[in-house]
Amino acid sequence: MARLNLLEETRFEKLPVSVYPDEHIASKTVAARIATLIKKKQEKGESAVLGLATGATPVEIYEELVRLHKEEGLSFQNVITFNLDEYYPMQPDAKQSYVRFMDENLFNHIDIKRENIHIPDGTLAKEDVANYCIEYENKIGELGGLDLQVLGIGRTGHIGFNEPGSAPNSGTRLVTLDDLTRRDASRDFGGKENVPTKAITMGIGTIFKAREIILMAWSRKKAPIIRKAVEGEISGNVPATYLQLSENVEFILDEDAASELTRFNTPWLVKDCVWDKQLIKKAVIWLSSEVKKPILKLTDEDYNNNGMAQLATDFGPAYNINIDVFNQLQHSITGWPGGKPNADDSQRPERKDPPQKRSLIFSPHPDDDVISMGGTFIRLVDQGHEVHVAYQTSGNTAVWDTDVLRYVEFAIDFNRSLGEDVAKLEATYEKMRRSLEDKQPNDIDLQEIQDVKAFIRKSEAFAGARFAGLKDKNIHFMALPFYETGKRKKNPVTEEDVKLTMELLQQIKPHQVFAAGDFADPHGTHIVCFRIILEALTRLRETEEWTKDCWLWMYRGAWQEFAIHEIEMSVPLSPQEVQRKRKAIFQHQSQKDRPVFPGDDEREFWVRAEERNRETAEAYDKLGLANYEAMEAFVRWKF
Incomplete structure (x- = not known):
């Protein structure tokens, strides 16, 4: 009976799907399967031939395999690997190369023989690529094919770099990358313009010959393409749908990646x-x-x-x-995000008491507050609440280099006009200018440049908060240490990050905390910042009585909005309030016109915010409720 129920529940799914609570459990499961295969082959005196993937998805799998090697003696002496792909052209020692990725995440930490490692060669002359690809195929064939191929999936539905339009019988070859694929890779390369337009990839036909295929996907960001791959019609527009034709495939997902499958959605x-x-x-x-x-x-x-x-x-x-x-x-729906004084609050999302609350808005980046909840921010101030805003990170990687020079040039001229000695400042300026002229994509900025970028973001954050009505004493620029690496990859969160957050909370003792619950942020800063807040509040709840009356509200930013059924507080905005919010966002001039990291949405942040807020209002209207100009949405975190 249970088997029949499962078949009914998954009847829209055209291939086997296993769903795990999170990517950590799923990754360990996949690693265990790989380890079992390796051991079985060892017992038979045979080689285990593995097809490997790169990117964020398999990182924890490789971490677990390294742990199994170091702590449990798993040997890779009998393992032969073939990687799916490599950018072209690409030097093996480049930061973005898959040779470097595999060395840093796996090969340098295990006992695999170097001659058993095969990764497409991104250094070949173009005229040599075709023959090289044939040889790559032949090597796999001579070994009897792949025992196991692990795959991720791109948002175009690509597997390997088999982009839309790839043939189901395609072999290893040179391909042109889809624009969305290049946009997704742009942060690794310091801009889409630096991402190679081509890659060498194992073909769908090659992948198909593997005796076992595991496709993995984590996060809600992958949910739409997973639904197409699992439940959609087979189409060259979504190459992963070809896997529906395989009898040896399994999709392994976390709950977020599976969330749009029919049985969950x-x-x-x-x-x-x-x-x-x-x-x-x-x-x-x-x-x-x-x-x-x-x-x-x-x-x-x-x-x-x-x-x-x-x-x-x-x-x-x-x-x-x-x-x-x-x-x-x-x-x-409420026009009183801090609660309406002297009113029945039994049917309202916020409490009426105390009538004037202390509200603390946490903003992961220096502009998330006004982009995400600028209208509510202004409303809270206008209604007499004691509002504080805390900017959790400096945002110092998201400023154009040209802005740095412009601001320092201003500082030189300003100091000179006051009769100050500017020799030291001019020397620093020349040092910064030379550094920027020699800078390669994703190079770490000089500390002086990082500082100026942070100063720019800080001054804009203060301007935005002041426009919303705050006094300077209520504006807190935290610059949490985890963020201060000067590069895309941030440090792990430490006790210092949590301690600084706890101290601010203890200082303000807020009745309301607003935090970014927008975990689709492609750079991951939002969820890291949210977890820091959650850890700080959880600890304080053990000892401090005021925390029992502190509610935590989540907002969402420039990347997505809550589904209507999730929303617990929606704050309507008038046309005038939409204009005020827009002007608050405009205070962040370094992010206007063309932000450094726009994600895959080319619209300016103020346009995204307005259109998202308008879409929320229109959704309420279509459901039969009042027709507002715009609405900001919130969900309360339940401790």
């Missing part, structure tokens, strides 16, 4: 559900969108015709369900 379509309040809310909002009707106009027939007959039977009639969900949404 709309489970009522594949099984009988245990209906709780949140699932009912999600289902009714989905139904309203599906049939394009406001919630209060949904009928029993709509429920029956769209996989929700069980809900209507158990909790109906439909109108009663509609009213309940409509009221939940209506009660989430």
Whole structure:
């Protein structure tokens, strides 16, 4: 019976999928399977031929394999590896090369024979590439093919660098990279313009011949393409869908990557559900969108015709369900994000007491506060609350080098106009200028340059907070140590990061904390900063009484918004408030027109924010609620 239930639940999935609670457990599972294969081959006196992938996805797998080697004696003497791909052209010692990646993450830490390592050669003359690719294929064939191929998946659906349009029988070859693939790689190269346009990749046909294929994906960012690969039609537009034709493939996902699969996203379509309040809310909002009707106009027939007959039977009639969900949404809307004094707060998202609250807004980067919740920020100040803002990181990697020179030139002229001796400043300027002229993509800036970039972001953050109405004493620039590496990869969080955060919380003793819950941030800073706040609050809750009355609200930034069914507080903005928010964002001049790290969204941050807030308001309107100009959304963290 359990087997039948599972088959029904996964009936939209066209290949085997295993879902784990998080990427750490999943990675250890994959590493254990690789280790088992290696040992079985050793027992038979045979080689284990592995196809390996690069990128963020397999990093923890390689860490676990290294641990198994060092702590449990797993030997790689009988292992032969073939990597999927390499950028072209690419020197093996370049920071972005996959040769360097594999050495740093795996090969330098195990006992594999160097002659058993095969990675496509990015240094070849172009006329030699075709023959090299044939030889690469032949080497795999001579060894009897790959025993196991591990794969990641790109957001274009590519496996290896087999981009949309790749043939299912393709072999190892030189390919042209998709623009989205290059945008995703741009941060590693210091800008998309520095990302190679081509790569050498193992072909889909080569991958298919492996006796076992494991495709891995972590994070919500990969969820849309995973759904296409698993449940979509086979198409050259999504090369990973070709894996549906293999009998030897398994997708291994964490819960976030699997979140858009039907059995998780709309489970009522594949099984009988245990209906709780949140699932009912999600289902009714989905139904309203599906049939394009406001919630209060949904009928029993709509429920029956769209996989929700069980809900209507158990909790109906439909109108009663509609009213309940409509009221939940209506009660989430408030013009009083700090609570409305002297009002019934039983149906409001925030408490009425105390009437004037201490509110602390944490901003991971120096502009996330105004981009993400600028309207609510201004509203809290206007309504008389004691508002503080804390900028967690300096943001000193996200300033154009030309801005640095411009600001230092200003400082020289200003000091000279005051009759000051500028010789030392001019000498520093020349040193900085020479460094920037010699700078290669992703080189670490001189400390003086990092400092100037931090000063620029700090001055803009102060300007934005002042525009929102804050006094300087309520503006806190934390510059947490974990961020201060001067490069893309940040240091691990330390006790000092948590300690600084705890001290600020103890100083303010806020009734409300607002923190970035936008974990789709492609650079990862948001989730790191959120975890620091969470750790600080968790520790303080053990000993300090004021924390029991401190609520933690999550907002989202420039990368995505909460789904409507998740939103617990939505703050409507008038057209005038949208304008004020825009002007607060404009104070961050170094991020305007063209930010250094825009992600894969070419719109300016203020445009993203306005359009996202407008889309939230339109979604409420379509559900049958009031039609506002824009809305900012929040979800409360439950300790």
